[in-house]
Amino acid sequence: MYGWLWRRLPGGPGARLVQLVLLLVVVGVLLWFVVYPWASLHLPVDPSGLG
Amino acid sequence: MGRFFRIVGELLITCGLVVFGFLAYMYWGTALRANSAQQTYTSELTKQWAAANPLTALAELRTIPAGTPFALLRIPQFGQAWQLAVVQGTGVSQLLLAPGHVPGTALPGRVGNFAVAAHRVTAGNPFWGLPSLRKGSMINVETITGTYEYTVTSGPTRVSAGDLSALAAVPFHPGEQPTQRLITLITCDPPWTGTSRVVVTGVLLRTLPRAPGS
Numbered sequence: 097m098y099g100w101l102w103r104r105l106p107g108g109p110g111a112r113l114v115q116l117v118l119l120l121v122v123v124g125v126l127l128w129f130v131v132y133p134w135a136s137l138h139l140p141v142d143p144s145g146l147g
Numbered sequence: 148m149g150r151f152f153r154i155v156g157e158l159l160i161t162c163g164l165v166v167f168g169f170l171a172y173m174y175w176g177t178a179l180r181a182n183s184a185q186q187t188y189t190s191e192l193t194k195q196w197a198a199a200n201p202l203t204a205l206a207e208l209r210t211i212p213a214g215t216p217f218a219l220l221r222i223p224q225f226g227q228a229w230q231l232a233v234v235q236g237t238g239v240s241q242l243l244l245a246p247g248h249v250p251g252t253a254l255p256g257r258v259g260n261f262a263v264a265a266h267r268v269t270a271g272n273p274f275w276g277l278p279s280l281r282k283g284s285m286i287n288v289e290t291i292t293g294t295y296e297y298t299v300t301s302g303p304t305r306v307s308a309g310d311l312s313a314l315a316a317v318p319f320h321p322g323e324q325p326t327q328r329l330i331t332l333i334t335c336d337p338p339w340t341g342t343s344r345v346v347v348t349g350v351l352l353r354t355l356p357r358a359p360g361s
């Protein structure tokens with residue numbers, strides 16, 4: 097999976113590394129600000145709310 | 148075959164990291180959001196209280212819109228710095244940022260039961276220490292009208308998640324006419340789950356009215 101991604105990215109090893117890090121940051125930001133807040137509302141973790 | 152297992156392995160590791168990220172978000176992410184909301188609420192309240200006349204403001208307290216902060220909760224046993232703004236309502240979106248006043252229950256200092264719910268974990272773990280309160284522990288609530296000092300009379304008591312009788316005007320005796328000025332704090336138990344609730348009840352010990360303009 098990651099090997100496949102590495103081979104698909106254009107440029108030399110340095111450029112590929114930069115792209116991978118950027119991709120990781122984008123995925124991380126998406127998870128932290130969109131996916132996790134959404135999931136936290138729909139999972140029964142500490143459902144202290146009443147009614 | 149080896150390639151297949153490598154892909155499956157990479158997928159599993161990725162899923163694991165995503166789940167760890169979620170735990171980190173629940174612990175730190177929600178705390179960051181709650182802390183910044185708390186700072187806003189506290190400064191809003193302080194400004195509001197300094198400007199308003201406590202006598203005219205009494206009427207405003209009766210109809211607080213959901214999500215609006217109106218009180219500061221202090222529990223000296225949790226440390227002098229421990230202070231949280233309480234908002235109206237106990238929906239998911241309110242408890243995300245602050246402890247919530249259960250709508251329909253009494254206001255601070257009034258006859259009846261001032262009930263407040265908050266998260267045990269996440270959102271900065273507001274009621275993490277609730278089960279450590281004992282008979283005699285102080286719970287102080289400041290509103291625009293003054294400071295209400297309650298002392299714990301019973302609890303911590305564990306009740307099932309669906310049992311809301313602790314929030315009645317006379318705790319655990321729904322339907323009875325209240326004569327005392329009580330407070331009830333409620334949160335989840337055991338931590339992280341919704342299996343049960345833990346409840347602490349207190350009675351008003353004394354009232355320190357706010358002098359106009361203070």
